[in-house]
Amino acid sequence: MNRQEQKLQTRQRIVDAAFSLLDEDKSLSAMSLREVAREAGIAPTSFYRHFGDINELGLTLVDEAGLALRQLMRQARQRIEAGGGVIDISVDTFMEFITANKNVFRLLLREHTGTSAAFRAAVVREIQHFIEELTDYVILQLKLPRNIATMQAEAMVKLVFSAGAEALDSDDIARRDIAASVKLQLRFVQYGAVKYASR
Amino acid sequence: MNRQEQKLQTRQRIVDAAFSLLDEDKSLSAMSLREVAREAGIAPTSFYRHFGDINELGLTLVDEAGLALRQLMRQARQRIEAGGGVIDISVDTFMEFITANKNVFRLLLREHTGTSAAFRAAVVREIQHFIEELTDYVILQLKLPRNIATMQAEAMVKLVFSAGAEALDSDDIARRDIAASVKLQLRFVQYGAVKYASR
DNA sequence: TAAATTAGCGTACAGTTGTAAGCTGAAATT
DNA sequence: AATTTCAGCTTACAACTGTACGCTAATTTA
Known part of the structure; x- marks a missing residue:
């Protein structure tokens, strides 16, 4: 599989994970990077490969x-x-x-x-x-x-x-x-x- | 000074502190007990003498x-x-x-x-x-x-x-x-x- | 005056956070 | 085939969180 595609896919997983977390009682500002990463199934630090910031997400x-x-x-x-x-x-x-x-x-x-x-x-x-x-x-x-x-x-x-x-x-x-x-x-x-x- | 009065006064200081923190970009759920205590000028643990919980506040x-x-x-x-x-x-x-x-x-x-x-x-x-x-x-x-x-x-x-x-x-x-x-x-x-x- | 109550404090601990540093292995490029 | 790139990992650390525990000193009660 293409490397770019792979990356976009992971990025989408992060976005989906974030949305699913909002489902519960969480606002964006209360959403931690580690939580999103956990939900998306990646290491916390890998998050930075896709977004410079949690605000960017x-x-x-x-x-x-x-x-x-x-x-x-x-x-x-x-x-x-x-x-x-x-x-x-x-x-x-x-x-x-x-x-x-x-x-x-x-x-x-x-x-x-x-x-x-x-x-x-x-x-x-x-x-x-x-x-x-x-x-x-x-x-x-x-x-x-x-x-x-x-x-x-x-x-x-x-x-x-x-x-x-x-x-x-x-x-x-x-x-x-x-x-x-x-x-x-x-x-x-x-x-x-x-x-x-x-x- | 009366002990009850003193206590009510401290309680009011806590409430005022909380309101003043909301002034900045903080919501209730993002407001930490320690922060409120700091602003009110009391020890974190003293908070519990007035409210059982931060939700109560x-x-x-x-x-x-x-x-x-x-x-x-x-x-x-x-x-x-x-x-x-x-x-x-x-x-x-x-x-x-x-x-x-x-x-x-x-x-x-x-x-x-x-x-x-x-x-x-x-x-x-x-x-x-x-x-x-x-x-x-x-x-x-x-x-x-x-x-x-x-x-x-x-x-x-x-x-x-x-x-x-x-x-x-x-x-x-x-x-x-x-x-x-x-x-x-x-x-x-x-x-x-x-x-x-x-x- | 002696005893009891209690507002507030300091210490302590386990859990969370963001993110820095450096490694790995596979894909992309040469 | 050799080299470069880079997505994702592990480890690490300092900062913060809530709150349990026990002490102190002053007020209140008896």
């Missing part, structure tokens, strides 16, 4: 999480084009994503308010992407002026993320209630934005 | 933060009664609180999504209080049915807290923009809720 994880988020967005779009209410489909897709990728979403949530300014900034960047894409969509859909659409999209994303945070700690039944609540709240925002725009 | 801190939050609410109410738009006054008061008590609000934010289920639950409880008080207010003010008022209040609190999180990492100028944005978003929610109720 952290940023990689945030990037991967952001990637997953964008895929989620794409999936929601496809479903909406196939028919159905935008809000309903979006929230349902989001909830599915959270349930299927708990640790990924948890990472974003935790580091968004975490202790590392660099991680916080990285997460904010990812969320900003999300808001921008939604803004464009809102402009097309509701024909709102950009400044109002931005406010609406931002509010919606914040509400959905908050609901997601709640959902993480809930079972399926409670999650259904949360989904219903946030859908209603998103409608409030949408009504309000439309009314405000036509003032 | 954590819960105490969350409680104190919740207390501060309720005082904030009371202050906002007084100001509103003195005249002024509810949304404007509330947001301004909240932003003042955050600026003046950064570490307190940071604690609530961090532990809301933190790694300890007990802390998360404690913070959720405090936020719930906040939502309930706001719900009652909304019912009185807008004459909405309780279920809709609850949804509105919940959305508003979530938006304000999100804005607060942003504000923590911002300077005065950016904070003004954030305040303006969240005010507009709160109006969206309010318009929407009122319209939804009169459907």
